Amino acid sequence: MGTYLNKIYIIFDRELKGYFRTPLASIFLLVFLALSSGMTFFLGRFFERDQADLTAFFSWHPWLFLILMPAIGMRLWAEERRSGTIELLITLPVTNTQLVIGKFFASWIFTLIALVLSMPIWITVNYLGDPDNNVILISYIGSWLMAGAFLALTSCLSTLTKNQVIAFIISSISGFILIMAGFSLILSAVRSWAPIWITETIGSMSFLSHFSRIQMGVFDLNTLIFFVTIIILCLWINIQLVQLKKAD
């Protein structure tokens, strides 16, 4: 078991350091922090709302992640396939599962770093008022879980192509569908012809409806299971796709 986890850690370590070897990490962190705070203060009207909470900050996360998570995850497998290093990886004494998990966690922990760096906004709101810090903590955890689901989806889809740009586009489109699944416009269109259980299933697949519950401080088992299931399912498909597409 020790060796098994150690191999995952070696993959994870290489991948995470990989983000910082290029300007990608700093650009990403800057863009994330600039956009998240810009949206909070300007679009979210943080001050005008006159409320000591971070709703204005977190409510933009699904939309930010829609673009930023594919940007982090697009290289995970597309680049290995393009450069031929996938042949090197697969001929090492390591399983595809270890490779997929190691890579995924590297991107997920990188996102955690970005979220941790946004903490000054938490400090600010505590300085200005008396927010419910439990709700904020739950929102942070929820946001990280949702990022994980976006990343697992991107990692899985990046196996399908050797081109990072294509990986980015298909991941963003798929993410958009998962966000929009909960919108009443979509649901009412489906409701007109589909049985109620289909409408409910589609509605329950929405990242947005799960995340909005988290934002209110409601962290129920359903939401946890939802995001974890999405992550596990996407990674499982990812492992199968690596096996299938490695030699293409």
Added chain:
Amino acid sequence: MSSKLVDAKNLKKSFGEFVAVDNINLSVQRGEVVGFLGPNGAGKSTTMKMLTGFLEPDSGDILINDIDLKSEPLKAKEFIGYLPEGAPSYSDMDVSEFLSFVGKMRGIDNNKLLNTRLDEMANQINLKEVWDRPIETLSKGFKRRVGIAQALIHDPDILILDEPTDGLDPNQKHEMRKLIRAISNNKAIVISTHILEEVEAVCSRAIIIANGKLLANETPENLGNNLIQENILSVTTTNKINNAMLKDIKSTLNNENVKVEPLGETSSKILINQENKIININKIITQLNKHKITVTEANVLKPNLDEIFRKITQNNKVTDKWI
């Protein structure tokens, strides 16, 4: 425990309708360097990818040091060092970082041992001057050397190198061959190449495949002796040989397989193909002297590997462009 480090039986691999590898048997023992030759698309790389566990054969078995690659892939892969075609590597990493990554993944978990191996690689493969440079800034020659170093980092029993000298300049090629020879004593090595002189220079056995089929599996010397029935004596003379003289020579030598190539105005080259018979140079020169032909030079021409390769692969209707 068999002495075969690599033992592949009845390997088959198809991609859709295309049969890439068709029933190939191959075994390599410790101390052997096997050269894998074939036109482009012959199935060399596919075979190597199967031997290293990158691709699964449609049918057939591969034993690596007596371990079944299919049922125990992780254990079997530990014995293999592999340089894939084009020597891919993580271009954003430094040479030392990359080799240390591969070393750790290959199971060298003791830091002291890892550092010793890294030092050995830096010295043995001559990587010292680029040790802390990102791989993307290196020349093709250095990149290839880094590829070799990652294949050797865990001192594997089996080394599989797909075109190790491709893209190297003549000096680098020479160095690479020297290295392969130096490490070949206690390893089983398989190299694929387009360069036939490489096979003669480093290989103890040559395997020729075309259209996925194994056509020859011989020592480079036997390849010539067994596959091409030619035994040619080339004689340079100070005379101009005309057709009448050629006819006389043929009847004196009792051999119809004699050709004449003019060399300038006053001399000629006579090529006598003795086929399976032993060449007796003295006898032939004496017989030529009878026709007042003065011999200034006589050489026995060995068939070269280029010709052998062309002949074998073309006989098998290989239409691919090769080399």
